[in-house]
Amino acid sequence: MIPEIGHFALILALSLAVCQGIMPLIGAHKNDEALMSVARPAAVGQFVFVIISFACLAWSFQQNDFSVLYVANHSQLALPAIYKFAAVWGAHEGSLLLWILLMAGWTVAVARYSAELPRDMTARVVGVLGLLSCGFLLFTLLTSNPFERLIPAPADGADLNPLLQDPGLAIHPPILYAGYVGFSVAFAFAIAAMLTGKLDQAWARWTRPWTTWAWLFLTVGIALGSWWAYYELGWGGWWFWDPVENASFMPWLAGTALIHSLAVTEKRGLFKSWTLLLAISAFSLSLLGTFLVRSGVLVSVHAFATDPERGLFILAFLGIVIGGALSLYAWRAPKLDSTAGFRPLSRETFLLLNNVLLIIATTIILYGTLAPLLYDVFEWGKISIGPPWFEFAFALPMVPLILLIGVGMHTAWRSQAFAALYEQLKLPGIIAIVAGIAVPTVFYGRSGLLLSIGAIAGFWIMAVSLIHPIRSWRRAPGTPAMTRSVMGMSVAHFGVGMFTLGITIVSSFTVETDQSVRVGETVEVAGYQFKLTNLQNVQGPNYQALEGEIEIRRNGEFISELRPQKRTYLVQQSPMTEAGIDAGWNRDLFVALGDPLGNDAWSVRLQYKPLIRFIWLGALIMAFGGLIAASDRRYRLTATATEKTPELSGEPA
Amino acid sequence: MARYIALLVVFAIMIGVFVIGLGKDPRKIPSPLIDNPAPQYELPRVKDPALTIGSADYAGQLVLVNIWATWCVGCRQEHQYLNELAARNIIPIYGINWRDQRDEAIAWLENLGDPYVASAYDVDGRVGIDWGVYGAPETFLVSPDGNVIHKYIGPMHEDAWQNEFLPLIAEFNGGTR
Numbered sequence: 001m002i003p004e005i006g007h008f009a010l011i012l013a014l015s016l017a018v019c020q021g022i023m024p025l026i027g028a029h030k031n032d033e034a035l036m037s038v039a040r041p042a043a044v045g046q047f048v049f050v051i052i053s054f055a056c057l058a059w060s061f062q063q064n065d066f067s068v069l070y071v072a073n074h075s076q077l078a079l080p081a082i083y084k085f086a087a088v089w090g091a092h093e094g095s096l097l098l099w100i101l102l103m104a105g106w107t108v109a110v111a112r113y114s115a116e117l118p119r120d121m122t123a124r125v126v127g128v129l130g131l132l133s134c135g136f137l138l139f140t141l142l143t144s145n146p147f148e149r150l151i152p153a154p155a156d157g158a159d160l161n162p163l164l165q166d167p168g169l170a171i172h173p174p175i176l177y178a179g180y181v182g183f184s185v186a187f188a189f190a191i192a193a194m195l196t197g198k199l200d201q202a203w204a205r206w207t208r209p210w211t212t213w214a215w216l217f218l219t220v221g222i223a224l225g226s227w228w229a230y231y232e233l234g235w236g237g238w239w240f241w242d243p244v245e246n247a248s249f250m251p252w253l254a255g256t257a258l259i260h261s262l263a264v265t266e267k268r269g270l271f272k273s274w275t276l277l278l279a280i281s282a283f284s285l286s287l288l289g290t291f292l293v294r295s296g297v298l299v300s301v302h303a304f305a306t307d308p309e310r311g312l313f314i315l316a317f318l319g320i321v322i323g324g325a326l327s328l329y330a331w332r333a334p335k336l337d338s339t340a341g342f343r344p345l346s347r348e349t350f351l352l353l354n355n356v357l358l359i360i361a362t363t364i365i366l367y368g369t370l371a372p373l374l375y376d377v378f379e380w381g382k383i384s385i386g387p388p389w390f391e392f393a394f395a396l397p398m399v400p401l402i403l404l405i406g407v408g409m410h411t412a413w414r415s416q417a418f419a420a421l422y423e424q425l426k427l428p429g430i431i432a433i434v435a436g437i438a439v440p441t442v443f444y445g446r447s448g449l450l451l452s453i454g455a456i457a458g459f460w461i462m463a464v465s466l467i468h469p470i471r472s473w474r475r476a477p478g479t480p481a482m483t484r485s486v487m488g489m490s491v492a493h494f495g496v497g498m499f500t501l502g503i504t505i506v507s508s509f510t511v512e513t514d515q516s517v518r519v520g521e522t523v524e525v526a527g528y529q530f531k532l533t534n535l536q537n538v539q540g541p542n543y544q545a546l547e548g549e550i551e552i553r554r555n556g557e558f559i560s561e562l563r564p565q566k567r568t569y570l571v572q573q574s575p576m577t578e579a580g581i582d583a584g585w586n587r588d589l590f591v592a593l594g595d596p597l598g599n600d601a602w603s604v605r606l607q608y609k610p611l612i613r614f615i616w617l618g619a620l621i622m623a624f625g626g627l628i629a630a631s632d633r634r635y636r637l638t639a640t641a642t643e644k645t646p647e648l649s650g651e652p653a
Numbered sequence: 654m655a656r657y658i659a660l661l662v663v664f665a666i667m668i669g670v671f672v673i674g675l676g677k678d679p680r681k682i683p684s685p686l687i688d689n690p691a692p693q694y695e696l697p698r699v700k701d702p703a704l705t706i707g708s709a710d711y712a713g714q715l716v717l718v719n720i721w722a723t724w725c726v727g728c729r730q731e732h733q734y735l736n737e738l739a740a741r742n743i744i745p746i747y748g749i750n751w752r753d754q755r756d757e758a759i760a761w762l763e764n765l766g767d768p769y770v771a772s773a774y775d776v777d778g779r780v781g782i783d784w785g786v787y788g789a790p791e792t793f794l795v796s797p798d799g800n801v802i803h804k805y806i807g808p809m810h811e812d813a814w815q816n817e818f819l820p821l822i823a824e825f826n827g828g829t830r
Contacts, residue, residue: 312672312675333657370667373670373677573726596724
């Protein structure tokens with residue numbers, strides 16, 4: 001009964017999404033108040049029914065209702081309760097439901113915090129979100145119903161993929177999807193602007209906080225995914241340029257460009273058609289990622305179970321949404337271009353460069369991701385593009401970008417005098433060059449050209465990011481109090497610096513070895529002695545594991561004891577590696593059990609990873625910077641409840 | 654205006670590529686060995702190191718060559734199916750025990766059954782390299798004139814057998830090739 005309620009609630013949500021998608025848009029076009037006012041209640045209603053549907057699926061998991069096909073395939077009696085909940089989004093059907101839930105949530109947030117928006121703008125934005133929601137609801141109901149019954153029900157389920165039985169991965173999809181879906185708000189704002197043909201600075205001010213929120217969710221989501229891959233896949237790598245990772249990274253790059261382009265549109269009324277295109281791109285790339293992940297056109301280590309019929313549906317949806325948006329863009333954007341000028345040395349120039357370089361980076365990754373498919377389709381043979389290609393091609397636009405950030409953020413709008421800029425940046429520049437050359441040489445004992453460039457770039461951004469906060473703290477004469485926007489920018493860019501430094505040091509000074517070790521033997525890696533003291537079998541709730549005890553010492557002094565495991569999950573019989581990690585701010589020691597080599601010897605992977613925490617910490621600091629910027633007074637969101645305009649008094653809550 | 658239209662055109666081409674791409678299987682990796690002579694080898698047998706087994710032993714026959722190891726999870730998964738296949742007596746199966754321990758391999762064959770005419774003991778994995786093995790299990794169909802006709806990566810199962818191997822075997826038995 002419960003699954004049928006969930007299914008029915010989803011159908012009701014679709015009907016409401018249809019109303020929400022059609023009526024407000026017609027209302028805004030005809031300037032019909034009654035039709036426009038459908039937007040909010042329809043959005044709230046849709047949200048409520050999606051919540052009911054989601055709750056029904058979650059309930060079916062908790063109740064072990066294996067007569068539901070999706071539950072039978074992705075759960076099991078002995079699965080811990082928390083993973084029974086996370087299993088709701090553990091595979092294709094349920095993750096779509098999560099996507100829809102988050103989309104409905106974003107829509108309600110937009111509908112609620114839109115007091116400052118003109119009514120027709122709100123109606124259009126909510127309407128476009130409603131149409132997008134229709135697409136996803138139809139997709140779920142027609143091709144991927146999570147409530148499908150399985151009669152007769154099996155006695156036990158097939159278990160959740162063991163890779164997903166991990167706290168990091170349980171929270172990774174909701175946060176990542178919140179980012180993907182969040183870009184739909186910027187997309188809806190862009191469509192609404194093109195429909196009205198009006199794009200002013202107020203529009204940019206409304207769009208900015210929503211975009212920043214989406215971006216910061218995506219940032220945290222990607223960082224979590226990378227962290228999970230690092231400790232769970234057992235290779236010690238943190239980024240693999242896998243199509244699924246690229247699918248999340250492309251919208252992030254486009255979204256980053258959008259955030260910067262929006263700044264120009266808000267402050268100076270420039271880059272309007274650019275901003276629109278980026279708003280369309282960020283969400284389009286999210287959709288494209290969904291298609292790539294769920295259709296099976298590309299090989300990936302963590303693609304969903306795929307199905308060509310689903311692929312065709314998403315492709316059609318993709319064609320309508322992106323094709324429609326681009327056509328509207330081709331029709332409307334040429335009229336929006338403005339002609340206000342700026343000098344070559346001005347913040348506008350640097351932000352334009354930022355956009356161009358980020359778009360080049362996005363295009364490179366898009367090409368690299370799709371190239372195997374292109375070659376296959378045009379029968380040019382089979383190719384695979386690996387990390388070395390991506391690393392090299394991606395560095396080409398990123399190195400100049402990172403160096404330019406430091407200059408751009410201290411350049412004035414419209415026009416900047418060179419001498420003043422030089423004076424301001426001289427000291428941080430010297431600090432960066434000295435630290436960038438000295439730190440690798442002194443602490444890690446080696447230097448090199450690429451290494452120095454990376455380290456200098458990292459220190460450079462960190463140093464210049466401190467200029468604004470230090471001046472504001474010292475209350476230097478002539479400095480206005482720092483706004484949250486500037487604070488957020490400084491913090492986020494400091495994060496970029498940490499991230500850059502982290503990558504540089506990790507990729508230059510990581511020590512990795514695969515060794516054959518017997519109990520009692522000691523292996524030395526990067527000055528640390530790893531001793532395998534014991535191997536034993538342990539029993540988990542739904543798995544058996546072989547656990548190694550590894551004692552780490554440095555010059556005889558005890559550092560840590562790690563217990564890496566090799567797990568075999570009982571139902572799916574798949575082996576899983578649980579790495580043992582001793583984390584420190586300046587280095588990780590990573591131990592993973594490999595395969596038995598016979599004669600009681602085991603292959604053990606031992607790694608020393610300096611500054612690897614900076615990579616994720618840098619990403620989190622970037623996201624935190626976004627949070628600070630989004631909380632700026634200018635963007636303080638006003639709930640509609642506080643609005644006292646008479647025309648709203650008759651509206652149902 | 655032209656640049657806006659160009660954007661639409663690029664997008665349309667992309668959609669076209671995706672439509673065709675949906676019909677393709679990206680997982681298919683062609684083996685350079687297909688329709689080329691299978692690597693020659695001669696190695697001691699797993700069960701009886703005094704005897705050897707190798708490509709010369711099945712010259713002139715249509716055979717399956719299966720790469721396996723006791724440490725390989727996929728091999729354990731396919732093993733019962735191979736036993737079944739051997740029992741059907743359609744085609745002889747020759748094993749290559751790849752980078753394994755002899756005592757463990759013998760215990761495996763005794764406990765789980767032995768579908769192989771014989772298994773070669775490739776302890777250092779050199780023969781595996783000649784065959785272009787990525788990871789066990791892999792199964793090759795070798796023609797009477799010694800060419801590799803088909804390669805299957807991963808655990809063998811009935812679907813692959815019915816759809817990929819049987820049609821090729823039928824061609825040979827029908828003498829069309």
